[in-house]
Amino acid sequence: MAIHSITVTVNGSREYLTVPSHVTLLQMLRERLALTGTKNGCEAGECGACTVLVDGEPVNSCMMLAVEADGREVTTVEGLAREGQLSPLQEAFVAHNAVQCGFCTPGVLISARALLERNPHPSGEEIREALVGNLCRCTGYLRIVQAVQAAAEEGGAK
Amino acid sequence: MQTPTPGLPAFDYTRPASLSEASQLLAEQAGEARPFMGGTDIFVQMRDGVVRSRTLVDVKHLPGMRDILYDEGMGLTVGAAATMNDAARHPDVQTRYPLLAEAAHSVASYQVRNRATIGGNLCNASPCADASLATLVLEGRVIVYGPGGEREMAVGEFFVGPGETSLQAGEFMTAIRYPVPPVGAAGRYLKLGRSKAGDLAIVSVAVLGFPDEGVPSGYRFRIGLGSVAPTVVRAPQAEAVLMENPPGEETFALAAERAMEAAAPIDDVRASAAYRRAMVRNLALRGLRQVGERIG
Numbered sequence: 001m002a003i004h005s006i007t008v009t010v011n012g013s014r015e016y017l018t019v020p021s022h023v024t025l026l027q028m029l030r031e032r033l034a035l036t037g038t039k040n041g042c043e044a045g046e047c048g049a050c051t052v053l054v055d056g057e058p059v060n061s062c063m064m065l066a067v068e069a070d071g072r073e074v075t076t077v078e079g080l081a082r083e084g085q086l087s088p089l090q091e092a093f094v095a096h097n098a099v100q101c102g103f104c105t106p107g108v109l110i111s112a113r114a115l116l117e118r119n120p121h122p123s124g125e126e127i128r129e130a131l132v133g134n135l136c137r138c139t140g141y142l143r144i145v146q147a148v149q150a151a152a153e154e155g156g157a158k
Numbered sequence: 159m160q161t162p163t164p165g166l167p168a169f170d171y172t173r174p175a176s177l178s179e180a181s182q183l184l185a186e187q188a189g190e191a192r193p194f195m196g197g198t199d200i201f202v203q204m205r206d207g208v209v210r211s212r213t214l215v216d217v218k219h220l221p222g223m224r225d226i227l228y229d230e231g232m233g234l235t236v237g238a239a240a241t242m243n244d245a246a247r248h249p250d251v252q253t254r255y256p257l258l259a260e261a262a263h264s265v266a267s268y269q270v271r272n273r274a275t276i277g278g279n280l281c282n283a284s285p286c287a288d289a290s291l292a293t294l295v296l297e298g299r300v301i302v303y304g305p306g307g308e309r310e311m312a313v314g315e316f317f318v319g320p321g322e323t324s325l326q327a328g329e330f331m332t333a334i335r336y337p338v339p340p341v342g343a344a345g346r347y348l349k350l351g352r353s354k355a356g357d358l359a360i361v362s363v364a365v366l367g368f369p370d371e372g373v374p375s376g377y378r379f380r381i382g383l384g385s386v387a388p389t390v391v392r393a394p395q396a397e398a399v400l401m402e403n404p405p406g407e408e409t410f411a412l413a414a415e416r417a418m419e420a421a422a423p424i425d426d427v428r429a430s431a432a433y434r435r436a437m438v439r440n441l442a443l444r445g446l447r448q449v450g451e452r453i454g
Contacts, residue, residue: 001168002170002171002172004171020168021168021169021170021214022165022166022167022168022169022171023165024165024166027164040164043165043205044201044202044205045201045202045266045273046266048267048269058268058272059273060269060270062201063197063198063201063270063273064197064273065171067171111268111269114268129268129355130268132268132355132356133266133267133268133270133356
């Protein structure tokens with residue numbers, strides 16, 4: 001079984017890890033780095049609960065190998081707050097009651113963050129399209145969309 | 159299907175330094191090693207126990223594998239490891255091959271599109287595959303590297319059956335080449351899923367139309383069908399109707415019927431064969447109307 005020594009920058013911190021080939025990025029984040037904000041919902045790339053940013057782009061971490069993250073920058077939900085302060089997007093989710101059970105929320109925040117970076121003023125339809133890969137069983141998405149719109153109006157991906 | 163357990167079954171990951179090293183590895187471990195692209199198909203298959211591999215050979219980083227280049231003489235060359243998002247948002251793809259951009263954009267979700275590759279989509283050879291159908295209708299050619307060097311073939315010859323391609327031991331796809339589109343061409347990729355977005359195709363229809371003074375109707379159309387046969391297929395009888403008869407509602411309706419007859423769908427978890435057949439006709443008609451309007 002092949003083992004790889006990798007260097008991954010996670011939420012700004014450089015991590016040195018040794019991982020077998022078949023360990024996914026999701027497993028690495030949750031089990032090796034104890035960053036359990038990122039969730040395992042389906043392990044099939046369908047639900048988006050495991051969404052993280054890799055070099056700024058959202059991917060399903062269950063569908064990427066840890067070894068592939070070598071030399072890259074990963075952002076998880078834990079990396080959104082700055083020095084204990086929630087990001088404007090996170091604040092908007094709280095203010096607009098866009099969280100119920102919270103299981104989809106980390107993935108949604110990551111996808112929404114990436115959306116606002118590439119499209120600072122998305123329409124409702126564009127938000128929904130960007131969140132196609134983030135399934136929520138609780139909210140019906142309405143307040144999620146409202147929260148993202150509110151955060152966009154405040155001028156904040158960050 | 160085995161009971162799912164967390165994580166992936168064990169395998170070795172390797173990143174060869176060159177095309178020839180990759181080919182050699184694949185040939186030496188034929189049957190036990192496979193090329194590794196985005197993983198969006200094979201990880202699911204590995205977890206389901208449908209695919210077992212001792213070695214995954216990552217070829218995404220090899221020279222040219224992620225390039226998308228347009229050339230006035232040769233057309234568009236898409237590296238096999240170009241992601242769906244790479245293709246969907248590339249300016250040359252959007253302006254010159256919007257059918258391909260539309261098909262790539264229709265895949266799954268934004269997250270999946272950052273990993274799923276055009277080449278992987280073709281090599282997985284699902285008859286539902288969006289990039290496969292667009293490539294068929296655009297008459298793309300696939301370029302494959304192997305122990306004998308490089309070879310190329312029309313994409314229609316590449317697909318042999320569901321999940322089956324003509325890749326030989328030691329071979330992997332490096333690029334797909336799309337010829338310069340006919341002058342004045344317009345196209346549409348119509349995909350019907352269980353949801354408005356994010357699903358696999360229950361039925362997909364790709365329509366490309368362009369003026370052609372060499373045929374009686376003055377227009378040529380290419381019609382491709384997905385998810386309704388063992389591979390993606392063209393609908394030659396439908397295309398013949400459109401060559402012979404002047405464009406318009408009556409001709410489009412007749413062509414849509416012929417397209418329906420070219421489908422050989424099955425019942426599966428997503429839809430019945432009967433529904434698929436009817437939807438081929440409806441999507442083909444819709445596509446012909448929309449393309450017809452744009453090409454005059």
